[in-house]
Amino acid sequence: MTKRTAAKHKIDRRMGENIWGRPKSPLNKREYGPGQHGQRRKQKLSDFGTQLRAKQKLKGYYGDLTEKQFRKIYGEAERVKGDTGEMLIGLLERRLDAVVYRAKLVPTVFAARQFVNHGHVLVNGKAVNIASYRVKEGDIIEVRQKSKQLAIIAEAIALTERDVPDYLEVDNTKLTVKFVRTPGLGDVPYPVQMEPNLVVEFYAKN
Structure with a gap:
């Protein structure tokens, strides 16, 4: 692991x-907490x-x-x-790693942080390797040309467990994302x- x-x-x-809704989460098999006392009744x-x-x-x-x-x-x-x-x-949601994750360019938010840190992402044509970089409405996020063949991207796009939200416009062919608007909780x-x-x-x- x-x-x-x-x-x-x-x-x-x-x-x-199961906070990410992942099918492999251990919570899908056992809903009690970790440790030897995990099966005890939960206190209020x-x-x-x-x-x-x-x-x-x-x-x-x-x-x-x-x-x-x-x-x-x-x-x-x-x-x-x-x-x-x-x-x-x-x-x-305006963090660059969150946008990369939401756009399904990677399978997990942890992978999104690594993906950005390793220099695979451009914002408005410029390389950005800071996961906490804050995107603005109208910004175009794209996968760098030489990174577009990475297997992790195809794996993420094929995931059926989550959909791309409507505050992003994603082109899976060009591997570009437009941050349309800042979302609210709903x-x-x-x-x-x-x-x-x-x-x-x-x-x-x-």
Whole structure:
């Protein structure tokens, strides 16, 4: 098992949910938590526990971001006029690795980060190798010419477990993606319920 696969499975088990909707998730076979006490009856979470869990789940979904990275993004969302939870989702979905993942150029968000870091992606014709790079509406993201034959791309495009959301326009022939608009929570095809409002409550109290 690769380190990235182990990380995905560990997060699923910790959250008690198949947060990416992957068919190979261990949660498809056993729904109890990890460790020798995992099958014990789950205790009701406190408000703090519920809010913390919502934050960990959202943070984990985007490749298990560090607390420092996630807190910085939340701080930006908080400073923008409007609903902080919606702004947070919009900022997370504008990350370049998230766009690459959503466009089905790679099979997982972990692979998306590596794909960007290894220099396989252009934004508006310029090479960008920073996974956290924030795309803007109208930006064109494409796979670099010499990377278009990578097997991982064909594997990802063939996946049936998820669809490309309508805030992206994808050309699978040219391997280009247009970031049409910044999505809100209701636009993002999460396989499980995300609750950014609870993330806002967590940071408001802690």
